[in-house]
Amino acid sequence: MSAAIEVDGLVKRFSGDVLALDGVSFEVERGSVYGLLGPNGAGKTTVVRILTTILRPDRGRASVLGHDVVAAPELVRSLFGLAGQYAAVDENLTGRENLRMVGRLNHLARPVVASRSAELLEQFELSDAADRTLKTYSGGMRRRLDLAAALVASPGVLFLDEPTTGLDPQARIGLWGVIEQLVEQGTTVLLTTQYLEEADRLASRVAVVDHGRVIAEGTPAALKADLGATVLEIGLHDAETAARAASALAHVSEKRPRVFGSDIEIAADGGPRIATAALRALDQEGIEPLRFALREPSLDDVFLSLTGHTAEDGRPDEAVVPARAAGQA
Numbered sequence: 001m002s003a004a005i006e007v008d009g010l011v012k013r014f015s016g017d018v019l020a021l022d023g024v025s026f027e028v029e030r031g032s033v034y035g036l037l038g039p040n041g042a043g044k045t046t047v048v049r050i051l052t053t054i055l056r057p058d059r060g061r062a063s064v065l066g067h068d069v070v071a072a073p074e075l076v077r078s079l080f081g082l083a084g085q086y087a088a089v090d091e092n093l094t095g096r097e098n099l100r101m102v103g104r105l106n107h108l109a110r111p112v113v114a115s116r117s118a119e120l121l122e123q124f125e126l127s128d129a130a131d132r133t134l135k136t137y138s139g140g141m142r143r144r145l146d147l148a149a150a151l152v153a154s155p156g157v158l159f160l161d162e163p164t165t166g167l168d169p170q171a172r173i174g175l176w177g178v179i180e181q182l183v184e185q186g187t188t189v190l191l192t193t194q195y196l197e198e199a200d201r202l203a204s205r206v207a208v209v210d211h212g213r214v215i216a217e218g219t220p221a222a223l224k225a226d227l228g229a230t231v232l233e234i235g236l237h238d239a240e241t242a243a244r245a246a247s248a249l250a251h252v253s254e255k256r257p258r259v260f261g262s263d264i265e266i267a268a269d270g271g272p273r274i275a276t277a278a279l280r281a282l283d284q285e286g287i288e289p290l291r292f293a294l295r296e297p298s299l300d301d302v303f304l305s306l307t308g309h310t311a312e313d314g315r316p317d318e319a320v321v322p323a324r325a326a327g328q329a
């Protein structure tokens with residue numbers, strides 16, 4: 001059986017000479033969650049818009065459940081649900097009315113829509129708020145309703161375009177739980193996100209997208225293994241001290257220390273062990289850090305590791321001090 005979603009060599013150029021997609025390919029297995037991970041402007045939404053038949057690609061092919069999105073758009077549209085970044089729900093209607101409207105647009109029978117809506121409102125813990133207008137909903141409630149709306153027609157494939165961007169941590173975790181339930185029921189999900197943590201939690205495979213290209217692909221565990229499971233952040237008094245500290249720290253981790261002005265970051269597999277070794281090494285040099293913290297790797301760390309610059313500001317390679325140079329300093 002073919003993959004649920006097949007994307008092969010997609011190219012899309014917008015007027016103004018923006019090359020939004022520069023040959024994107026990936027496959028999503030049936031019943032799995034696939035993550036497109038990338039910063040603002042990477043091309044994630046453009047991929048989703050092509051797969052949902054809103055946009056035509058300039059080159060390449062894409063199919064959903066074996067049906068080509070350009071050759072059979074109407075059929076493809078009956079196969080998926082779409083939710084996410086820009087919610088397609090009506091502020092002035094209640095939660096239940098929104099779901100009913102979606103059911104009508106999908107030509108579902110009235111009793112089917114009524115029971116399906118009640119079921120989804122219950123599942124997403126919106127039963128109590130079902131008859132209030134969306135204006136009174138919190139951000140997290142809106143996202144849950146948006147997701148419920150995408151599921152009214154019981155699609156086999158679900159596109160989630162940055163489903164949790166802008167949500168507070170608690171609402172984000174709540175939504176992750178909801179998405180996990182869907183996957184248990186067999187739905188195939190293509191998820192876009194800017195959060196490594198989100199891709200890690202939900203996706204079985206991830207493509208890292210940068211400037212319209214896939215720059216890495218694999219399981220989140222493999223991506224994180226390349227990075228080191230934790231990142232040690234050390235703030236020093238000034239750039240000169242940071243350079244001295246970097247050479248003192250060159251051998252505490254297999255990964256090279258990175259210097260950004262007066263700050264140092266070290267990717268580290270054994271977080272606490274490396275933190276201890278780092279403190280000892282600094283102490284021996286008589287260097288006292290201003291700041292010392294262990295944190296989880298972020299999308300920025302993925303980008304630094306893969307491209308030598310962060311996702312946000314494209315820090316140049318020169319900011320990175322190779323371990324060898326640091327060791328010799």
Ligand SMILES: Nc1ncnc2c1ncn2[C@@H]1O[C@H](COP(=O)(O)OP(=O)(O)OP(=O)(O)O)[C@@H](O)[C@H]1O
Binds near residue numbers: 015020038041042044
């Ligand atoms: N209709 C359009 N006309 C011109 N340029 C566009 C259009 N849509 C997208 N772009 C450009 O294409 C590139 C990719 O945009 P896209 O929306 O796919 O990124 P994204 O990864 O979804 O970003 P975000 O995380 O901000 O949603 C960007 O440079 C964007 O400015």
Ligand SMILES: [Mg+2]
Binds near residue numbers: 044046085161162
């Ligand atoms: Mg987008």
